[in-house]
Amino acid sequence: MSRAHLYPLRIAVCWFFSWEEYGARFARRMLMNYSEIKYFDIANGAGIRTTLFVSGCRHHCKGCFNPDTWAFEAGRPYSREVESQILSNLEPAYVDGLTLLGGEPFEPESQDVLIALLERVRAERPGKNVWAYSGFTWEQLTQGPSRAHTNHVMQMLSMVDVLVDGPFVLEQKDITLRFRGSSNQRIIDVRRSLEAGATTLWEDDPLFTTHTW
Numbered sequence: 001m002s003r004a005h006l007y008p009l010r011i012a013v014c015w016f017f018s019w020e021e022y023g024a025r026f027a028r029r030m031l032m033n034y035s036e037i038k039y040f041d042i043a044n045g046a047g048i049r050t051t052l053f054v055s056g057c058r059h060h061c062k063g064c065f066n067p068d069t070w071a072f073e074a075g076r077p078y079s080r081e082v083e084s085q086i087l088s089n090l091e092p093a094y095v096d097g098l099t100l101l102g103g104e105p106f107e108p109e110s111q112d113v114l115i116a117l118l119e120r121v122r123a124e125r126p127g128k129n130v131w132a133y134s135g136f137t138w139e140q141l142t143q144g145p146s147r148a149h150t151n152h153v154m155q156m157l158s159m160v161d162v163l164v165d166g167p168f169v170l171e172q173k174d175i176t177l178r179f180r181g182s183s184n185q186r187i188i189d190v191r192r193s194l195e196a197g198a199t200t201l202w203e204d205d206p207l208f209t210t211h212t213w
Helices: 003-031 080-089 108-124 136-143 153-157 192-198
Strands: 032-043 051-055 097-101 131-132 160-167 184-191
Touching: 032 080, 051 080, 051 108, 080 108, 108 153, 136 153, 136 160, 184 192
Parallel strands: 051 097, 097 131, 131 160
Antiparallel strands: 032 051, 160 184
């Protein structure tokens, strides 16, 4: 058989495997549960937010406020319909953005699902900002070693504006802190950090940092 006769076969094989791979990736993206979605949330990031609490976390921090989300099978299955509902609730101008919480959004099992969500947010709601909370530190996510330092984690981080990093440490709990539970946690400006190649903290409104009214 000549090479010319082989071309249609090669195209068919490539087409088959590309769609097979696509189907497998799509299936993985839907294999996540979520515990809750909070609309009009003002506790987990600046402004009014839509907050997705994903299921699954291996950190098991002592004193965790949300241990019901530790199990990956907790809550309800995430679906395309749930994703569309989140996008719909981000539409009003008074909603500032999306927050990813948990559970642990950066567990490897959840990254494909959340990347797909973030891609839609960036494409369909470009004016909204994204916050994410993680028990992993910035260094563990971007440099490793950690289970969250996957081939996809930088793609996910590139679509996040602000990261609250680090595990909750009960001995460092501080109820006066804004948007975090313990003093070891940092609020990181992700885009500026990636551009600078160094950890850059998010700048809060001076009204809240100085406590002057």
